[in-house]
Amino acid sequence: MVNFGNERSALQVTDRQLNATFTALADPTRRAIVARLARSDATVNELAAPFKMTLPGISKHLKVLERCGIISRSRNAQFRPCHLERNALDDVSLWIEENRRVWTERFDKLDEHLRDIQSKEGTS
Amino acid sequence: MVNFGNERSALQVTDRQLNATFTALADPTRRAIVARLARSDATVNELAAPFKMTLPGISKHLKVLERCGIISRSRNAQFRPCHLERNALDDVSLWIEENRRVWTERFDKLDEHLRDIQSKEGTS
DNA sequence: TCAGTAGTTTACTTGACAGTTAAATAACTA
DNA sequence: TAGTTATTTAACTGTCAAGTAAACTACTGA
Incomplete structure (x- = not known):
């Protein structure tokens, strides 16, 4: 870097x-x-x-x-x-982990969102 | 894999x-x-x-x-x-981390290794 | 059916790269 | 000094990847 x-x-x-x-x-x-x-x-x-x-x-x-x-x-x-x-491998390792992090966060949010929707559906 | x-x-x-x-x-x-x-x-x-x-x-x-x-x-x-x-990135991530692990372990044993190498160089 | 939007395929040019052989460089050894 | 070992450089070949333009496919909506 x-x-x-x-x-x-x-x-x-x-x-x-x-x-x-x-x-x-x-x-x-x-x-x-x-x-x-x-x-x-x-x-x-x-x-x-x-x-x-x-x-x-x-x-x-x-x-x-x-x-x-x-x-x-x-x-x-x-x-x-x-x-x-x-x-030597720090840069590539960092790049990969950073992208995995973004990707994972996105899917954690999606799960949350789905749960949210389902709980709302349950009450409507 | x-x-x-x-x-x-x-x-x-x-x-x-x-x-x-x-x-x-x-x-x-x-x-x-x-x-x-x-x-x-x-x-x-x-x-x-x-x-x-x-x-x-x-x-x-x-x-x-x-x-x-x-x-x-x-x-x-x-x-x-x-x-x-x-x-997607598991394979490359694994490869990198595996090599880092080997590299790090090697340097955890650094003193021993260096003495070994130096004594070999001294005798050759 | 026609026009428009989304995307791919084809054919081509250019440039980078893996590998080779042959020759050069650098340092040791007898 | 000549010869040997370790490694690099040079010059060349073949392959493959990136990018483009032009033509094509596939779907939509009027």
Whole structure:
């Protein structure tokens, strides 16, 4: 939820962030990488191991995950260990929960309304 | 979490479901539509109103949302009211929360882990 | 039956993205 | 120094998704 303070509103920045994060998570390879990194940091080769894909393919996926802030990478000799970022999934999680909340409230009201109608019908 | 019982495992079906749902939510127009439908059902024209996009464009977005089960459509005269499906976001929500859980558990054991990793790095 | 409203389908253009191979870069090791 | 390992970049291909205009379907109400 970063606001760069110029050129675009915070809302639009969030929108872009959500685009990028949802897009990143839409790919099964990238989801598997995230799931793997949830357990521990790992090098590119370690991450690539379970897949048939070539290393450049994996490298591209990692770049996508890095660009939207889901992972970060450091340097250790010739290795580039990948690290899952703490609040990476907060934005998407928030969006989903917010919508569920609105949806649920709406149906709580509907129930109430229905009960209201029924009690009125009972008396008329 | 539907298992069709043939050709593919439940896990893969879920995988496809996640692909589709994350892809659907990766588009800001579709997210706005979902947010709008969280408040109430709406017709295609009502949904299209806030956007510059042509009606066929909106129609396509609705089809994407429908295909992955996020919305459903009924028929009322010449209208096709759209309805947000109750458990539409459960799958993605579950995936995210599961990964957060794993990630968090890992960091609850942080000290132990770090010592382990560092001692391994020291010996290699 | 005709005009109008609601929405979809078709055909097309454009752009983004997944994956590949081949070559380059960067750091370690003998 | 040369060779090896880890990873990225470049260039290319194929596919798929977003958007449009134009034509079409389906229903309503006069």
